[in-house]
Amino acid sequence: MKTKEDFPEINARRPDGLKPEGTPYRVLIVDDSMFVAKQLNQILTSEGYQVVATAGDGLEGYEKYKELFPNVDVVTMDITMPKMDGLTALQKIMEFDKNAKVIMISALGKQDLVKQALVAGAKNYIVKPLDRKKVLERFLSVVSK
Numbered sequence: 323m324k325t326k327e328d329f330p331e332i333n334a335r336r337p338d339g340l341k342p343e344g345t346p347y348r349v350l351i352v353d354d355s356m357f358v359a360k361q362l363n364q365i366l367t368s369e370g371y372q373v374v375a376t377a378g379d380g381l382e383g384y385e386k387y388k389e390l391f392p393n394v395d396v397v398t399m400d401i402t403m404p405k406m407d408g409l410t411a412l413q414k415i416m417e418f419d420k421n422a423k424v425i426m427i428s429a430l431g432k433q434d435l436v437k438q439a440l441v442a443g444a445k446n447y448i449v450k451p452l453d454r455k456k457v458l459e460r461f462l463s464v465v466s467k
């Protein structure tokens with residue numbers, strides 16, 4: 323009977339969430355929806371990414387980014403949140419670290435805010451409801467740049 327070892331190429335694919343040297347990309351999730359944060363967490367960790375922290379509003383997200391810096395590789399940033407919205411938090415993060423890699427998480431119909439976020443330095447965006455394949459595609463394009 324054939325075993326996994328007979329098909330080494332199947333296991334050879336490196337998960338997207340691992341850096342070339344083998345350690346995971348570290349992600350900060352900023353979202354006021356626990357449901358969305360949990361979905362992102364599941365999708366990302368299933369592909370080898372490491373979620374290092376979650377924040378429930380823009381202000382907490384900005385503060386966690388500063389606290390964890392430089393040990394965060396990617397941030398997911400919801401747009402509509404209490405205390406500080408995602409666009410403002412993005413701007414503050416970019417002021418603090420012009421090399422920050424932030425992916426906006428947007429509800430449908432927020433094209434204007436998404437455009438402003440891209441101008442302000444966001445690297446990409448994902449529209450809800452979240453699709454696993456799309457989330458991983460957008461992440462891969464951001465981390466591989």
Ligand SMILES: [Mg+2]
Binds near residue numbers: 353400402403
């Ligand atoms: Mg929200």
